Amino acid sequence: MSDMQPGIDLATRTEALESLLVERGLADAKTVETFIGIYETQVGPMNGAKVVAKAWTDPEYKERLLSDGTAAVAELGFKGPQGEHIVVLENTATEHNVVVCTLCSCYPWPLLGLPPSWYKDSAYRSRVVKEPRAVLAEWGTELGPDVAVKVHDSSSEVRYFILPERPAGTESLSEEELAGLVTRDAMVGVTKVAS
Amino acid sequence: MDGVHDMGGRTELFGPLKPLDRDEPAFKEPWEGRAFAITLLANRAATASNLHAFRHALERVPEQQYLANYYGRWLGSAEILLQDSGLLAPGAVEARAANLRGGSVEEPADPEPHKPSMETAGGGNMRTVDAPRAFAVGDRVTAVGRPDAGHTRLTGYVRGRTGTVTALRPAQVLPDTAAHFVGESPEHVYSVEFDSHDLWGPDGEQFTLTIDCFESYLETSA
Structure with a gap:
């Protein structure tokens, strides 16, 4: 299980997971920005x-x-x-x-x-x-x-x-x-x- | 499965409502938007974007984490999905987080990937089912029991209660099987209306509660 360790704030946890995904080719900054932009501005x-x-x-x-x-x-x-x-x-x-x-x-x-x-x-x-x-x-x-x-x-x-x-x-x-x-x-x- | 996610009517969760804020942005802090996006990407990588597996992962996020923050809950589900599919080792996120904050922790090696898969009849969740419907509008139906384990969309608070079919909805992929990659097993879906007094007893507010039920969640009321 991925129990949340106390002391790791969610922003750092997000950054950690994003960097792990990017290194493995499972995410890229451009797609992340695109998803965010859709729900911030279009929908x-x-x-x-x-x-x-x-x-x-x-x-x-x-x-x-x-x-x-x-x-x-x-x-x-x-x-x-x-x-x-x-x-x-x-x-x-x-x-x-x-x-x-x-x-x-x-x-x-x-x-x-x-x-x-x-x-x-x-x-x-x-x-x-x-x-x-x-x-x-x-x-x-x-x-x-x-x-x-x-x-x-x-x-x-x-x-x-x-x-x-x-x-x-x-x-x-x-x-x-x-x-x-x-x-x-x-x-x-x-x-x-x-x- | 039973769990804190099944919130309907649970008085221990009652409390003041959060304020309505017309100008509330989609993401209150930058990390929330990134958590949203990377969770979608994590689920794409781990399960080919199986929505039901994603929901089941949310249900398995530890209760304290589930209740603390919505996008924290999403992150938890992303980590569960990635670990379940062998794309990320347990402890990988904690180790990376420590290193991002100036630590020098050895990060665990990646496990062998073992991504679950399931045959799909197409995109989305709407399906055609050739078998005739078991129920019609106006039928009295009882929401039947459900297993304690595994994913379901039958809420605890309608379990064992009797209501009336008020609308026929399109057949859909059955979450109970799809979440576990057993198969899409599409079923007919019904909107079922319950009288509030049949759900909560005679003393509460008078209203109707309508909820969508897959065919296997229902049986004809005697």
């Missing part, structure tokens, strides 16, 4: 926000998105690792969906990038399948008793993506302006989109 929640804004402004797109998420997001160029089969769930005034991966941290990378700290944390992963209303309330999202709460645990290669409810008072905004309102948290279902 992130701005992708999902474009999908949401388009669905809010184009009813036919929204219909395609809800019936075949994988194909509909591919129309906008979004596909790749951790996005093999996308299912889109719509949040409304009466139904609130929220997504977790209790076994690891599965997340729809092509649409949202790599998961944020809170999503990977043991508190979220343990609690949201048992007390979702309390979890959402702790982050300021209070749901009334008339709202059906649906929690989705990502245990297969299906990736769930939330289409949040369009906030009131945004009728005059352009698609691009709408995309600017959409947060990653709302696309996982732990918050609503504010106008």
